[in-house]
Amino acid sequence: MFPNDLLCRSILFPKSWPNDVFDIEALLRLDSVDKNVHALSVASRYLLETVDGAHKYGCRAAVAGNKRLEEKNQRPPAPVAEAIHYLGFYDMRYGAVTDISLNYYEIQIRWRFENGEDAHFQIELHPKSGDSTERQRKAERAAARALLATCLAGPYRHICACDEAFRQDLETIEMTEFAFEQLGMI
Amino acid sequence: MPERPNGDRSIRFAKLLETIRRMARLPEHDDFYIDAKTAANSEAIVAVLWNNFELDAPKMFPHEGDSLVLTWDSTVLKRLLTIADEDLDLLEMNKKSKVRCEQELSFKSPDDLKNWIMQLGGLPSAKSDISAADVP
Numbered sequence: 001m002f003p004n005d006l007l008c009r010s011i012l013f014p015k016s017w018p019n020d021v022f023d024i025e026a027l028l029r030l031d032s033v034d035k036n037v038h039a040l041s042v043a044s045r046y047l048l049e050t051v052d053g054a055h056k057y058g059c060r061a062a063v064a065g066n067k068r069l070e071e072k073n074q075r076p077p078a079p080v081a082e083a084i085h086y087l088g089f090y091d092m093r094y095g096a097v098t099d100i101s102l103n104y105y106e107i108q109i110r111w112r113f114e115n116g117e118d119a120h121f122q123i124e125l126h127p128k129s130g131d132s133t134e135r136q137r138k139a140e141r142a143a144a145r146a147l148l149a150t151c152l153a154g155p156y157r158h159i160c161a162c163d164e165a166f167r168q169d170l171e172t173i174e175m176t177e178f179a180f181e182q183l184g185m186i
Numbered sequence: 187m188p189e190r191p192n193g194d195r196s197i198r199f200a201k202l203l204e205t206i207r208r209m210a211r212l213p214e215h216d217d218f219y220i221d222a223k224t225a226a227n228s229e230a231i232v233a234v235l236w237n238n239f240e241l242d243a244p245k246m247f248p249h250e251g252d253s254l255v256l257t258w259d260s261t262v263l264k265r266l267l268t269i270a271d272e273d274l275d276l277l278e279m280n281k282k283s284k285v286r287c288e289q290e291l292s293f294k295s296p297d298d299l300k301n302w303i304m305q306l307g308g309l310p311s312a313k314s315d316i317s318a319a320d321v322p
Contacts, residue, residue, distance in 0.1 A: 023245035
């Protein structure tokens with residue numbers, strides 16, 4: 001990847017939902033992938049080719065999430081109230097993310113083929129060697145989410161064809177706007 | 187002038203408290219779940235911010251199930267207050283330069299709470315009696 005390559009983060013409602021109560025960092029949850037490594041799922045805009053390609057990727061993620069909910073609860077999730085709806089994506093510039101400097105973690109962006117998705121990448125936090133307490137690392141993971149939020153631009157909004165019946169509900173959901181200048185393209 | 191109960195600030199704080207309570211009732215695997223202890227401490231802090239200080243209502247995000255982060259955003263600065271059990275971590279960050287300043291705090295006494303809220307720039311409201319605040 002090159003510094004100006006773009007990564008996108010899908011907006012899946014309500015799983016990761018920033019609004020007037022939740023801040024944008026709610027969208028940037030770092031999952032624990034093993035004991036020490038924490039990761040945020042993103043996708044390569046280059047591999048998805050177009051904005052439409054990025055939307056289709058997000059739609060597939062929502063469908064897969066709803067399928068998992070249905071298997072778990074033995075019933076389909078109720079639309080809007082329970083189900084996951086894809087609402088669009090934010091962009092982040094690869095170089096802006098790798099420029100983030102942390103005290104206890106090193107940021108790496110890795111290609112991680114997942115659920116048949118070639119375009120899936122992870123922004124990973126790998127612990128640096130040296131002394132640090134769990135409290136310090138935990139606080140820094142929160143800081144990392146805030147720092148990643150400063151890299152966002154968008155959103156590109158979208159309503160999937162399968163969500164057409166709920167368009168009115170979904171379109172009224174407010175989303176924080178970040179200027180595209182924030183991408184810091186050279 | 188006393189704050190109106192239906193004023194914008196009051197509505198935001200009330201929504202924040204209600205949401206924190208709801209988050210503690212979610213199943214543990216939910217992305218928005220926080221544990222009961224963190225929720226109780228967060229509620230206490232938010233209530234004090236609301237009633238005893240002239241500080242804007244924060245937003246928030248849940249962090250790893252056992253902590254809650256309150257956030258204040260201005261054009262230049264972002265402030266995060268991470269609440270986990272009795273630990274409080276304050277981070278101030280310049281959004282453009284990414285320079286940040288971190289502090290470990292705790293709130294074992296009402297005075298601790300008063301000191302760090304003053305650092306946030308929140309002036310005690312004139313009617314405030316922080317020593318009577320319900321701090322766990």
